[in-house]
Amino acid sequence: MQLALSTWQEIEAYLEHSTGIIIPIGSTEQHGPNGLIGTDAICPTRISAGIEEQADILIAPTINYGMAQHHMAFAGTVTLRPSTLIQLVTDVITSLQQHGFTHFYFINGHGGNIPPVTTAFCEIYHAAGKSVGPAPRCRLANWWRNDHITALAAELYGDAEGHHATVSEVALSYFAHPEAVKNVSMSPDIAPNGEIYDAADYRLKFPDGRIGSNPALATVADGERFYQLAVDALLADYKTFISGAS
Amino acid sequence: MQLALSTWQEIEAYLEHSTGIIIPIGSTEQHGPNGLIGTDAICPTRISAGIEEQADILIAPTINYGMAQHHMAFAGTVTLRPSTLIQLVTDVITSLQQHGFTHFYFINGHGGNIPPVTTAFCEIYHAAGKSVGPAPRCRLANWWRNDHITALAAELYGDAEGHHATVSEVALSYFAHPEAVKNVSMSPDIAPNGEIYDAADYRLKFPDGRIGSNPALATVADGERFYQLAVDALLADYKTFISGAS
Amino acid sequence: MQLALSTWQEIEAYLEHSTGIIIPIGSTEQHGPNGLIGTDAICPTRISAGIEEQADILIAPTINYGMAQHHMAFAGTVTLRPSTLIQLVTDVITSLQQHGFTHFYFINGHGGNIPPVTTAFCEIYHAAGKSVGPAPRCRLANWWRNDHITALAAELYGDAEGHHATVSEVALSYFAHPEAVKNVSMSPDIAPNGEIYDAADYRLKFPDGRIGSNPALATVADGERFYQLAVDALLADYKTFISGAS
């Protein structure tokens, strides 16, 4: 069930049997020579759609912009200041709380979002201490941080999976948008590794945007396998979350 | 050309011949008994896609959440605080400025966004006074405020077009998502009119969410006509804007 | 009744028969070669004083500074950041709400204030959703956007009325401050028209500050006519507003 394609009366009906919601959150940032700038929003959006096909769970519209400061030396990247993202996430949760939602499950496509989104959850819990009504429960599910996903990536690509513009995420985005598959030659095959600081330093260390990966290996067929694994793992995790078992 | 489906190197190439970009901005809010909660994001997204089919113009990912405080008494509505939306829009523009973009054309689906987005433009112009580089140009194009659109709506629906959950916007969203067309009976046929204050007052005055409209009249076929008119009108306006003629 | 010239006990008495208040809001910004920098505060202040002479309505002290970013390339202009003005207006309303005021009628002299003040109203309505007590009602009355005013200006000046440093506002300010009437030659007679972006662009397009106007036509006698029309129109609108009829 898509929030964007529902009426308010349908949401009222949904709230009678569930107060949980899934919110995809991404980023708009460079993903190397053949990765899509929308990768981090595309993956959570597609995974959420897959979950929706399997279960009666409400999916909110995707938050398309995230915290991508370290990618700003590459054209097309958009970054929110951390404080903006904190407020954005806080407002989305706060609004839904007013209608009776209690469990907020964010499916995240971008590592850089983790500190500000987690900080937003703290703000929500902080506010909860001063108000009445059921306490909110928030979880940030980073789709790629998952035993199943990392095992498959290791099996398929070994060290070439990498840390940014990874083969798995590029593959999953290709599965979601086969019309946008790019054939681009890259050199070296596997990009260098290193620690991330500011944007200028990033470009110096990682001149084509990739970190430690060889996304030329990404295929639509592999993308479908990652997609399926992610749908299964996150659906199971959502059910545990919503049941209050953890 | 979709920013989300491009690589950073493709954006670098685009910037060599154009520094303009279209950014669809919507809202996630009730649209009456048969209107979609995503209407205000769906319409600008679909219109932008139509423009992209006709011209080599870059389209950014849609800002799906807006300022919808007055709809908060209806389930499923999400509102950003005005200050959050101001910061969000400011950050998106500021990021793109760093890459060399100069003309920011927002296609907007929601009246409530006008004050905060216009305020964000003021913040951008304020900051421009203190920095170097070409001055930014921002425009907020509200797709439904358009002689062609209002004329067609008047011709087709007369007084039943209304002011919220209008027939034209519901029709356009149905054209974009025919799988989500709803058949819902409403009473009275035409919703009451009145001034908007806070959320509780809104619900009292407009109990099913509509203002002055009869969206039961909305059809996919009509939606396509509004869509086509909007694409033509906004594409022409964008070209004038980017040329610096006004 | 002037809030500034009353005691707190007189305000307590006033609140027993009315919970409405008028708040003049202006700006401190250039108004061309013969227009006063205080024009936008002077006009609402004078109009409010005229309303007070005719009816038992409380008038708050004038907010003398507004959002005037686009005039910053002319000496003497002062601008608040939009966020500052939003907070200022919010605080004034919030304070008065605590004493029992419910209807806040701002008489505005400056177009640039419209987005931030309207945004402040949204913040007020947003907060109202979380508190008890009667819901606030806010209205922004732009004195010059008025059928009577625009008709008289068209009759007297035709195209020379213009869009900034208009003849009507300069005339009204001269009526309020005849000691400050200036005789300054301007060239061309009627200033150029165009769209407003940032401050540097404004100065380039409108080198003496006027937009589309010939304020050399302004006289004290005309100013009195505009003043009288504005007092009548806004008093009537205030009465409708306070009665809850719209």
Add this chain to the structure above:
Amino acid sequence: MQLALSTWQEIEAYLEHSTGIIIPIGSTEQHGPNGLIGTDAICPTRISAGIEEQADILIAPTINYGMAQHHMAFAGTVTLRPSTLIQLVTDVITSLQQHGFTHFYFINGHGGNIPPVTTAFCEIYHAAGKSVGPAPRCRLANWWRNDHITALAAELYGDAEGHHATVSEVALSYFAHPEAVKNVSMSPDIAPNGEIYDAADYRLKFPDGRIGSNPALATVADGERFYQLAVDALLADYKTFISGAS
């Protein structure tokens, strides 16, 4: 020379011989049974006008609202949050700096403004460390904290001068607005003294709003004496300030 009654070209001319400006700042708050709610804005405004009569000094429009939280239990009081006042003062100074002003002399009517305005000065000095151009100089002149003023008040009223709704300030406001003189009986003659905490506590300790004063003694004639002393003292202090001698 009043900023509000000048044109931008007159300000340009003023800047050629002086880069100093006087900014009156007040508050809108209860002043006991016979004191005017506008007292703290009226006094600095009137004193500034007196200074202007004696010297070619530019006077900005009055900031009519201040930080008056502790008076909020009395009808008609308006308070800005401290953060709002800090931003407001910061914006006024920052705007004027852009035109070349360097010396900002605030004539203040309200003790509660001292912490936030002084804090705003710190923000200005903080920003100055990061920008080019002449460093700003800010001074907050509290008109009543003055050897001449306190000596005269002691001579005329002894202990009845008090600490809020003082005889001297009520007298000065009566001199400025003789049409608003109030005859109100008060009991006890001299109000109690004590420390100020929050608004509810204030009302409990000082039930009619006065602290330690007997403003029934205030007369227009005395007000004129305070006015004259204040004009002389602050004009002298301004001249020292602007000369850079301290």
Add this chain to the structure above:
Amino acid sequence: MQLALSTWQEIEAYLEHSTGIIIPIGSTEQHGPNGLIGTDAICPTRISAGIEEQADILIAPTINYGMAQHHMAFAGTVTLRPSTLIQLVTDVITSLQQHGFTHFYFINGHGGNIPPVTTAFCEIYHAAGKSVGPAPRCRLANWWRNDHITALAAELYGDAEGHHATVSEVALSYFAHPEAVKNVSMSPDIAPNGEIYDAADYRLKFPDGRIGSNPALATVADGERFYQLAVDALLADYKTFISGAS
């Protein structure tokens, strides 16, 4: 009793007989050629420890960073923006209020903290007007602004006491940290006096950081005398404060 060395259950027990707490607040800033950068935190921390030895009073951890903008031209100085310090102090008080504390006694070592900390108290009183529970009471005790302290300093050093990097504060910090006593020659013996504006101006006027003082006179023995006087005076003042007598 040190908050940092207690358990939560011990604090629960403390709250049964007292709801007052002492919070030392300092700054990290230059104190001339022989003064310690931590002077303003060291003095309140040591005085608080002395008070704790004499009475069953809870001492919170020291706030080590303050508002020191004007010292930023000297290496090692750290300044919080005023807004940050306001929020920090507000959060500390607000947290302790939730546990039942009502009296917040800040022992301050730095003049520059006075405006923002006093502003924070206003924010606290502002918030108190909207919540339930006992009203908070806040006091800022500047240890050096004290008849006993100033008398002893005058007696020992006369004019050489000065205004920044004063002999008394350097002496007290030496008493607290005899291992850090420095022997540094300074010239002139007594530093110049003057008014404080921004950081660059400060360094120009006061090239070694001192204002009006000769801290070469500071000794551990004198420091102990100041320490003892401060402990006695502030303990007495705290007792009056907590009793509600003022």
Add this chain to the structure above:
Amino acid sequence: MQLALSTWQEIEAYLEHSTGIIIPIGSTEQHGPNGLIGTDAICPTRISAGIEEQADILIAPTINYGMAQHHMAFAGTVTLRPSTLIQLVTDVITSLQQHGFTHFYFINGHGGNIPPVTTAFCEIYHAAGKSVGPAPRCRLANWWRNDHITALAAELYGDAEGHHATVSEVALSYFAHPEAVKNVSMSPDIAPNGEIYDAADYRLKFPDGRIGSNPALATVADGERFYQLAVDALLADYKTFISGAS
């Protein structure tokens, strides 16, 4: 070398051979029945002092307050809002950058600080993109997340180490403050485990404050072992960091 015990001239000298600094950051929050409220500040402070004994590294004053929202249902806990902590950390770094420091190594004692401090680093990198001078490098070293530390804790306590009020941190704080060792009986021996949400939920799940630990096992002797391991590991990590090797 302690910043607090140095003069500004000594810091100038230090900057000639190093531009790195260590900043201990803690929290003031409950640590179960026998753990100190200051544990999270005490541990980094003591470890930093140990590092200082072994190498010429500058240590800043400790940030004693952190983000501890989830502990607020236990008396004595103080929490900063995440936004406050972000600003505080940002200001400390920004100030030190002005003097020429480039490497900021935070030794952290509290898991709840990780999201806001990491967010602050993003803000710093964001600002770095707009300014000149050497780019800053920031690292957050969580002393307890360390192979050596976790191995020793596992060896000594197995499952009783736990997740809050862990045996290792209580032991290290006892080593730093043997005078504050507490003997308190706890039941059950090992506290329950679970996920952390808001403060009320925390108290419900973990009624005495501990999570999964049995801190009754903590001894001063063990504390010294953890201390020594932490000093060695963090000193080595600091050296790698400062050398730019990672």
